[in-house]
Amino acid sequence: MDELSYLEEKCKTIRRHIIRMIGDAGGGHPGGSLSAVEIVTSLYFKVMRIDPQNPNWPERDRFIMSKGHASALLYAALAERGFFPIEDLATFRRPWGKLAGHPDMHKVAGVEMTTGSLGQGLSVANGMAIAAKYDGHNYRIYVLLGDGEIQEGQVWEAAMTAAHYKLDNITAFIDRNGLQIDGSTETVMRLEPLTDKWRSFGWHVIEIDGHNISAILNAVTEAQQVKGKPTVIIAKTIKGKGVSFMEGQVEWHGKAPTGELYTKAxxxxxCE
Structure with a gap:
């Protein structure tokens, strides 16, 4: 199996985990988890230098799931990558389990930052990136932001900071699925012209199809070659990607499928 086919198959596996986890738990956020599968899969299974047997390796690359409600996606990737047993995914959102609705860095191996209160991930990435430069490490920090999330003012303060300090070891992804909990991003709080905004804040900007693995890998390679400024990859995605009745439907932002719909998904x- 070639590399692209391997990553595509891994995406299918991770989508199955997401649906099972959320469906069995009776709660979670399927829409924004499914929309970012290709991004997270590409990072964990191709791009990032990580060691599941040594999750605190100082030279590891870091990933911050800033949109922490998409925890099912992060857990599925971590389990498939070997940070903890796949069987543990069945404990998602259970009171006795470690896999909470939002990721906790003190409980789950491989989680770099406790997230869920939106807007904070890029600020944390800035701290990590500055520390890397001061300490002489060459690891990179990858951040996944929701497009609704970037309506938060703290994101833009962090964007200014990253550009000011020339943090070229940061690559941010925006999961641009166009929907947030209350509806379309352009209705709730218009983001466009999004590309121009990030460029004006001093970032290198790349726009891609967020479900095209080759485009994701090429964009990351480009970002790694940029010097003197951080890079943001605006990834056009479909909320609920992979499940027909969820695709592009805002009601599946934070609702678990049940009954016949769960079976259909x-x-x-x-799923077996």
């Missing part, structure tokens, strides 16, 4: 994704 599992069938479409090839």
């Amino acid at each position: 599992k069938m479409e994704l090839g």
